Amino acid sequence: MRIGIAGLGTVGAGVVQLLHANADLITARAGQPITVAAVSARDRKRDRFLPANPMEWVDDAVQLATMPGLDAVVELIGGSDGPALQLVRASLQNGRPVVTANKALLAVHGATLPRTAPLAFEAAVAGGIPVIKALREGLAANRITRVAGILNGTCNYILTAMREQKRDFADVLAEAQALGYAEADPATDIDGVDAAHKLAILAALAFGHPVRFDAVYVEGIRQISALDIAFAEELGYRIKLLGIARRTDAGVEARVHPCLVPQNAPIARVDGVFNAVVAEGDAVGRVMLEGRGAGAGPTASAVVADLIDLARGRLTPVWGQDTPADDAVVPIGQHLGAYYLRLMVIDKPGVIADVAAILRDHGVSLESLLQHGRSPGESVPVVLVTHEVREHAMRAAADAIAALPAVLEAPALIRIEPG
């Protein structure tokens, strides 16, 4: 099988190196050699420590879609639009299979890509963890009721360091940037956009059709404080940024936001740069997959697995099934769940009574309330954990509470998830 690779950054170079290093076993498992016949990269002079293969260099990546003699194209350019999208569309239209690691492209344009050739994207979600294959094939007999995942290693690294070292967000982010774990412009990661791209893909696999990316609810981790992490710990939880796709009676949920998850839930123990995905199926129950979600080796592992599938002729409809279902995405206001609400209040008689009255008036019932020590007249944190309630009621209550004179800053409102 002769392939063309577009994009020779860390991942592209990793793919070339892996095909070279494990050529013997990849040939045995693919049933044929996989040869890099052509590559395209912005700067062909940069030394990438590539094996000295006689591959053709192409200036315009889109040429790989139609260049004679190629059996598949590997798109590792990145970005939801531009040359990546042009190449993927042109390849598929030309009947040429595509392997991509491009989550943004799949999340935004997945529903409208041509179905004229196989499209494989194991590397787009959770790096080397074979989660696409698990959902699309391994659990294919199940109605998937819920998928939840730690999908962004940068966020998980930051939240883990904040908890273990009792440090603040800004401080840990700066360190992560210095260490290369976070980008100079970290917004895509820490605002949850990258996780949302991946969640949109998982949701499409779970439900058999793409969800509209702009219908995915997204909230990042900038607002998470060391204080909330400490309170969560005291209450028996950890704070994780999760992407969650869930089937409910009203439709499907697709959301990315920080969550309190019980400390004894397996996903709560997944720390640092590791990723994990929990899938719940009606026959299989809960299955969790865990591993490295990024890096040259893990991502190349997933790309080459897709190439081996193509070489073996192991094909699957892009979202796992022939006849797409069509469920509406439920707005976040309809979400039914428990909440953690942390207030900073002036410690004086009557404040808790006012807060409790507002909660009662909005139909929010309390599971627990935590206030440590007394500092009359000063600012103290008060933490409330609710029973299940609709989000619009919870938010209305939080807004009314925020307007109380004794409440000093915007309340921290974090959803509680089973993990």
Add this chain to the structure above:
Amino acid sequence: MRIGIAGLGTVGAGVVQLLHANADLITARAGQPITVAAVSARDRKRDRFLPANPMEWVDDAVQLATMPGLDAVVELIGGSDGPALQLVRASLQNGRPVVTANKALLAVHGATLPRTAPLAFEAAVAGGIPVIKALREGLAANRITRVAGILNGTCNYILTAMREQKRDFADVLAEAQALGYAEADPATDIDGVDAAHKLAILAALAFGHPVRFDAVYVEGIRQISALDIAFAEELGYRIKLLGIARRTDAGVEARVHPCLVPQNAPIARVDGVFNAVVAEGDAVGRVMLEGRGAGAGPTASAVVADLIDLARGRLTPVWGQDTPADDAVVPIGQHLGAYYLRLMVIDKPGVIADVAAILRDHGVSLESLLQHGRSPGESVPVVLVTHEVREHAMRAAADAIAALPAVLEAPALIRIEPG
């Protein structure tokens, strides 16, 4: 696709029910309906709450191999030989694909089964967790250096209950039998045989060829005491029955035995009847999969996933590659690792010195030694943790120590694994 099912116990009935319950999505994912056209079971009168399908009943399961009009056979009879083996051989020889959950058959006869038709066996290891697919396809680009798994839910349930409730083995086993978590004759589970069957399959996938089943080293959990579980906890470990396949310079290791694994290793947290498999690949690093390893639903989930693969024409060589490698299995005496050694000694001066001298003479170096309190003249436990040493040296030292007059019972020797 028309299938014949041999064996209608819990799993067989579960497969029929799942095909019925999720017929719509299974059809969409398989690209065609999957119909149970024929079944064979010992007692056709037993009420199995099966959907009222017009399926043919066959008295001799082996008939399903050649009966006209079937596209695949599902073997759920069990047992490494007898009718299960006859049916599987006859089907494959007839060019008819086989799906089986039969780990014993695969472990013992996997190397000599005809290669004349596809053979799928996701349900044979770790129930509903798609670990066969992950190893054989998802991680196909990797040289697998090590696979380790909690492969027997009964043993994991017993070890978990012993730890959490500080109870003895016999006591917990009796309770597990009463609850139906352990068989009336529990030997296959608690002596490690079932885990060894599964490990042999994982080893074959990791190394690309079956290992001889009688070359797998097997040790069960009968000898594990509440005392050792408590000491392990104190030392920062948990005791798990693991199946381990590992590539070493001297050849491959394939072994099942209780291990001390560090408490912070993800596999140490997998409790109760859950199974988990950790795979280490040269590109992907460590990936862990976790879920329910048994039961009608999870096992049926795996069987039907295999049927969907067959319906889609997604085929894979039985051990993942065309050209089998051939590595020798290293005898357990050559194993290099650290050990936990627990002695019951008479508490008197000079005993520890004698023990230390024997260890020194056998080239065993100590990482730590634990002896709590003093009871002069009485029996007390002494726990030793060694650095890495060859097993034959460790065993010779343990034998010599056991022969000391002050050592009162056979020492407990448990291998330490990274998890």
